Amino acid sequence: MSTAVSPLAPKSYPDLPAIEGVSFATAEAGIKYKNRTDVLLVGLAEGTTVAGVFTRSKCPSAAVDWCREALAGGAARGLLVNSGNANAFTGKKGRETVRLSADHAAKALGVPAETIFLASTGVIGEPLPAEKFAGVLDDAAARLADGPWLDAAKAIMTTDTFPKVATRTVELDGVAVTLNGIAKGAGMIAPDMATMLSFVFTDAPIAAPVLQALLGKGVAGSFNAITVDSDTSTSDTLLLFATGAAAARGAAPIETIEDARLAAFDAALADLLRDLAHQVVRDGEGARKFVAVTVTGATSDGSAKRIALSIANSPLVKTAIAGEDANWGRIVMAVGKAGEPADRDRLAIWFGDTQVAAEGERVPDYSEAAASAAMREEEIAVRVDLGLGDGSATVWTCDLTKDYVAINGDYRS
Amino acid sequence: MSTAVSPLAPKSYPDLPAIEGVSFATAEAGIKYKNRTDVLLVGLAEGTTVAGVFTRSKCPSAAVDWCREALAGGAARGLLVNSGNANAFTGKKGRETVRLSADHAAKALGVPAETIFLASTGVIGEPLPAEKFAGVLDDAAARLADGPWLDAAKAIMTTDTFPKVATRTVELDGVAVTLNGIAKGAGMIAPDMATMLSFVFTDAPIAAPVLQALLGKGVAGSFNAITVDSDTSTSDTLLLFATGAAAARGAAPIETIEDARLAAFDAALADLLRDLAHQVVRDGEGARKFVAVTVTGATSDGSAKRIALSIANSPLVKTAIAGEDANWGRIVMAVGKAGEPADRDRLAIWFGDTQVAAEGERVPDYSEAAASAAMREEEIAVRVDLGLGDGSATVWTCDLTKDYVAINGDYRS
The missing domain is CATH 3.60.70.12 (L-amino peptidase D-ALA esterase/amidase)
Structure with a gap:
């Protein structure tokens, strides 16, 4: 079990003033x-x-x-x-x-x-x-x-x-x-x-x-x-x-x-x-990446949030992020399993500023190098546009690493 | 990435006869x-x-x-x-x-x-x-x-x-x-x-x-x-x-x-x-344990299945099983998060034949040794009785190990 401070911890702590009462x-x-x-x-x-x-x-x-x-x-x-x-x-x-x-x-x-x-x-x-x-x-x-x-x-x-x-x-x-x-x-x-x-x-x-x-x-x-x-x-x-x-x-x-x-x-x-x-x-257990998942173009804000959570909770998405793998196929999978309105052929996906998919397929000038560079960052932005409406939401998560398994495999003992 | 055959694989394969047509x-x-x-x-x-x-x-x-x-x-x-x-x-x-x-x-x-x-x-x-x-x-x-x-x-x-x-x-x-x-x-x-x-x-x-x-x-x-x-x-x-x-x-x-x-x-x-x-x-990726989760006493079979899946999908339950930890508190957590009818003070939980919880708390003569022994088996039965009705369901899953993370962290590369 790792006891080191998370690499994502703030570099310094603010000084909190007294509060009367x-x-x-x-x-x-x-x-x-x-x-x-x-x-x-x-x-x-x-x-x-x-x-x-x-x-x-x-x-x-x-x-x-x-x-x-x-x-x-x-x-x-x-x-x-x-x-x-x-x-x-x-x-x-x-x-x-x-x-x-x-x-x-x-x-x-x-x-x-x-x-x-x-x-x-x-x-x-x-x-x-x-x-x-x-x-x-x-x-x-x-x-x-x-x-x-x-x-x-x-x-x-x-x-x-x-x-x-x-x-x-x-x-x-x-x-x-x-x-x-x-x-x-x-x-x-x-x-x-x-x-x-x-x-x-x-x-x-x-x-x-x-x-x-x-x-x-x-x-x-x-x-x-x-x-x-x-x-x-x-x-x-x-x-x-x-x-x-x-x-x-x-x-x-x-x-x-x-x-x-x-x-x-x-x-x-x-x-x-x-x-x-x-x-x-x-400070997510075992976390090495801080991930913001933003979904736009959903039929409602609630729908966008459910899709964003489906992505953020997917073990396959989270392990791919741990592996610094720009595996946008798993993003598609997580959109698909959310059960919310989605049209495969309108989906657009970005890792950081790099668009990897548009209109339901890999963008023609897709740069694996640029996408991979985005994945090597400590903070990663995943964005999905559904192309259906005005609903949007952002949720935050971390990657799923071997340390998560180690920390939780023997927590009680 | 491990390429060894799953330890849970069948010891032999049946001989499949020809099928006309x-x-x-x-x-x-x-x-x-x-x-x-x-x-x-x-x-x-x-x-x-x-x-x-x-x-x-x-x-x-x-x-x-x-x-x-x-x-x-x-x-x-x-x-x-x-x-x-x-x-x-x-x-x-x-x-x-x-x-x-x-x-x-x-x-x-x-x-x-x-x-x-x-x-x-x-x-x-x-x-x-x-x-x-x-x-x-x-x-x-x-x-x-x-x-x-x-x-x-x-x-x-x-x-x-x-x-x-x-x-x-x-x-x-x-x-x-x-x-x-x-x-x-x-x-x-x-x-x-x-x-x-x-x-x-x-x-x-x-x-x-x-x-x-x-x-x-x-x-x-x-x-x-x-x-x-x-x-x-x-x-x-x-x-x-x-x-x-x-x-x-x-x-x-x-x-x-x-x-x-x-x-x-x-x-x-x-x-x-x-x-x-x-x-x-x-053959679950990285699996070392075959787990049957049975929920009884639910208000309906559908409710029982949703609770069983909440348990079977919980990363914290699955990592505890990987760690051979009889962590029944995480079973309670997973029952609670399912959103289905449940009464904390009626819950009963077993690992294998060992009952660890009854009426919402640890059983008085709870044997950590017996529960731990059940967790060391290759096949583990988790059973939860809700004490509410006649609904029941069984689902099957495996544990969540470091190998799952390793296999999925660099699948595409």
Whole structure:
């Protein structure tokens, strides 16, 4: 099993500023990993609103069930995340563990258990020993601080080879508001969504229903447009917390989605989510290539996205990319199997800037050398035009390498 | 790229008897491969009926288009198969090539071109040089013989590591009738169907519409219940030819699907198709394990099959099996992502005879040693009971190994 940092990792990490109302600490509970942090405890100021998007798995983890219930309250005072054990498919014990974990965190933070949000990631089916939290949470609560954010991102990693952070700043009523996000995820990544945890924090004063609407929009072009292996986790969780602290500095609270002042925040959130989602793909297990698959000319945007995902999830396409092989025949195969409207004799295909197929056959002056050169790049753009309509979509994925098999062939042992 | 024979290959091949009305020859046209046969020409007696099932790809190969048209006639006098080039996504040239190939074969066999069936498999998107057939088909037609069938199976191989043959004999009106089948396929194997070619021949006298009905039934539990990598080829073709020669020996023609005399033939055909389909899985690219996934207790048979395919297609399940890891958490994940009715807290899971989960959690006396022992076997049975209804289904697949990535990372080069 390779433990080297992904070659697609960012060359440097941004410096994340403090966010008023958010403080956190990490700890080593020794749940599965030794000699590394595996717990993140976050304290949130009174008045913090929250929105969430979760896995669509029919077998969600106990923590996901808990968060869905807690979300109904719309208020958040704390977040507890552990890595190494997903507390998924653990039956009644899992529900008890979630309750105990929330109680521990609530007591440590001095807030109601119903305002604690929980996320667990790691092995499925193993009972999570909640008692391991008992010792570390009181200590962590005593150490809450407004940084460093990279430590928070590190504590939630499992098979990730690098921590994932992003930050954006926008103006709201002339006041600077900040968005900080962290994420983890490397395998079992597919819409909707992934073994993917992501937590975004802002000091903007935004009501919970508005936050939820923004998050639902933002996720479509980010976490729901990436795939590593088509597998969907039982634990996927994306939470957005807004402390509202910027209100004291003059940013008036936003109560409706129609508020024109939202535009900049909305764009920044979408951009930050896409940034984090791309980092997850860049850390795809065994990944050596970052691939953008764009489909245009489809009968609808939805159809374009389904075709793009069919391409991005195809093991034959992904192994060809791993082999730096401009095998556009497999792109045709993946278009054909998507079950969406497509006309073989109108298809056009590009690798990078090199068009390899037009009107259903190889272009006459096709340059294998140019196509091969495009495939040797670390970032590869695959584009398909269907010639049928105006629908388009882009999804992001990585290649399928021997390391993916190695990493996942003995993950549990 | 590994060229060793799959460890899951049959230990011996059955001896296939001659079938009255079927004669064939193989040839070396040098389309892609050197020093091996890559063409199979089959002559069929007058009166031969035919049925076919093809890929559901929206971008089928030119040969598939041709066969669909030819099938409407219901009569077959010849079959031409080449390996090394799929003549798929070759535009107008592809259609001309198909026409030229059929003309060549028709001339060589002395029959109408409209009764010639065609199949091509191999690289997609490269023009197939039809002129390469010109020389070899006349010669092949002069060498037509009623065996050996293993040679026919070898000529149609691409990345296959062993030829696939099967035979069955049943009585019809007290007369022995024979079914012989050959198949090829190793990757791009998924319902519905696979880069899979299979040709079945019988001397039973059965009308074309009846043949078609039998084939449709037989394919559901065989070629449409296997998956290697979830990818669906543009060229999948399964053809069933019935020469009717047994009529002269006293087997009265079968004109309707209600004919009670069909029962034995129907069962034998289904069994032969399943045999061939299993051989395709056993030759799955890089496969080291033959895996049967059975889902019971689903709300319907269709729901059970969709869940079984979600498990069988999951890269994380398949890599765990490659790693001999009894990772039942990934089975839960795959059940959850199928989108079919499932209740986490009713799930039961077995590896072989070892139950690992019951009522949504690990069984109390779970034996890792027993589960691990089951995973070390060459043939692995995964069973999931949903506890919801009476729906059930079994699908067959193989593991996902580093060799799959190696084989597909540089196939074209």
